[in-house]
Amino acid sequence: MEKRKQDKLASMGKRCKDETPPFFKKLRTAGLVLAAIGTSVVAAPIALPAIAVTIGGYVLLGGTVITAVSQTAVGEMDCEEKEKVK
Template identity: 85%
Template sequence: MEKRIQDKLASLGKRCKKETPPFFKKLRTAGIVLAAIGTSILAAPIALPALAVTIGGYLILGGSVITAVSQTAVVEADCEE
């Protein structure tokens, strides 16, 4: 069982190191920007309404998920079955 988990982690590592298609590079950049905007909202030195803080948290969550998923996308020819 532990061997299969290690194989999956190694496969994910190899996948992240391969070339990312151009569309997913743009999507990854957009995710990073969203996460940065959310972080700047949460780290603001002034007191913000609860709605703004909630929106900032969702921006961080969405941006980080978009970035992670986009990083693992590879060209179909590079996939190993």
């Protein structure tokens, strides 16, 4: 793997471990709730109309994306401080 790709992968790991700002913590929680609702609709033990299952799939996808993006968000000041250290 190229050095540049390794650096990006290491950077992503560090971002996921850093402190998440309060707004993105709330957004992450909302994304988890949406993902749970979507999963419940898609995996329902009863027969649901196709449109309900389709909407549930989109809600699941949206919740997953919101959660992933919110988890990698870090404060602007944190990024600037780390750049000065390097």
